Amino acid sequence: MKTITDISKYINKLSKKDKELFYRIYNFTEDFGTLKIPLEMREWTLKTFGDVKSVEKQKIIRIDNNVMFETALFNELRTKRPIDMKTTEDVEKIIKEKIGDPFCKPLTATPKDSFGRIKGKKCITASNIAKYDAMHGLVIFNEHNPLKFSLEDIKDYIDTTDKWIKKAHKENPDRKFPFITWNCLWKAGASILHGHIQILIAKNKHYQGIECLRKKSEEYHEKFKSDYFEDLFAIHKSLGLGVKTKNCKILVHLTPRKEKEVIIISRELKDVSEQLHSVLKAYKEMGVESFNIGIYLSPIDKSWKMPVITRIVDRGNLFEKTADFGGTEVFAATSVIGFDPYKVIEQLKKEL
Missing domain, CATH: 3.30.428.10 (HIT-like)
Structure with missing residues (x-):
């Protein structure tokens, strides 16, 4: 199965046209974080992360959307890090109560x-x-x-x-x-x-995230004479992270707001339901129990128009006491991601 840590290989295999399109919107860097595990920590490291080598040299993938000023840092090792105060409470029981x-x-x-x-x-x-x-x-x-x-x-x-x-x-x-x-x-x-x-x-203007998306996509169109949302989907599809259905384009986001972000692009709000249901079924199979969904709609008076954009993100384990948003997300507007987007698209394809 593909993995985000090998994305440089997938980009290099793109056609010249697809590669140019990728770099029109995105940039990526591959780096390594190194450290030394003391002898006293080796047993714990093996038990927690599986091996010492992958901890002492960690591959970090940074992806930047240069149109929307989004950044994501991927390190799959972070999903294995120890979390304090984890419990096994029964979600169904709490909901019933x-x-x-x-x-x-x-x-x-x-x-x-x-x-x-x-x-x-x-x-x-x-x-x-x-x-x-x-x-x-x-x-x-x-x-x-x-x-x-x-x-x-x-x-x-x-x-x-x-x-x-x-x-x-x-x-x-x-x-x-x-x-x-x-x-x-x-x-x-x-x-x-x-x-x-x-x-x-x-009342007077749309909410800031939607205004920003609208403004930046219009600037993109003026500069490149191309539709930003069509190009965004084309990039994800060429890298194996996009799927087209009858009425929607679905992508697992390269610069997600948070874990497992899926974006559905559709013409009308009514077209969203079936694909949203598929995404949520895939989430269930991946153990997701808490999520946010946001749906961006154009003004009712049609003073400007863009596709219906539905964004879905996983908000993490319900019983981990740590928050999924830290200072890097809040102040640096950079998402620290542990879950591999290619695992998300594989599960999503099973539900579509």
């Missing part, structure tokens, strides 16, 4: 929006009682357990979300910049375990 929370009785225990509620087959909307922004709604799942979902469930969640956006905009025409997010369980920032999606609609 929370049955009866406010989202289990949304009609009486959650506020509704000024324009009322939208009821889907598998969910119902509510207004967020402690809002991020002035227009902030919820899609609350009928299913309490956020890790239990079928394709039909996700289709209904997305359809109901779309209806809420249209209704909210009709009632408030000046609010036209929608963003959708799903934070699954506490590692992903969910304060209530019951499954739910959050929807924001900004």
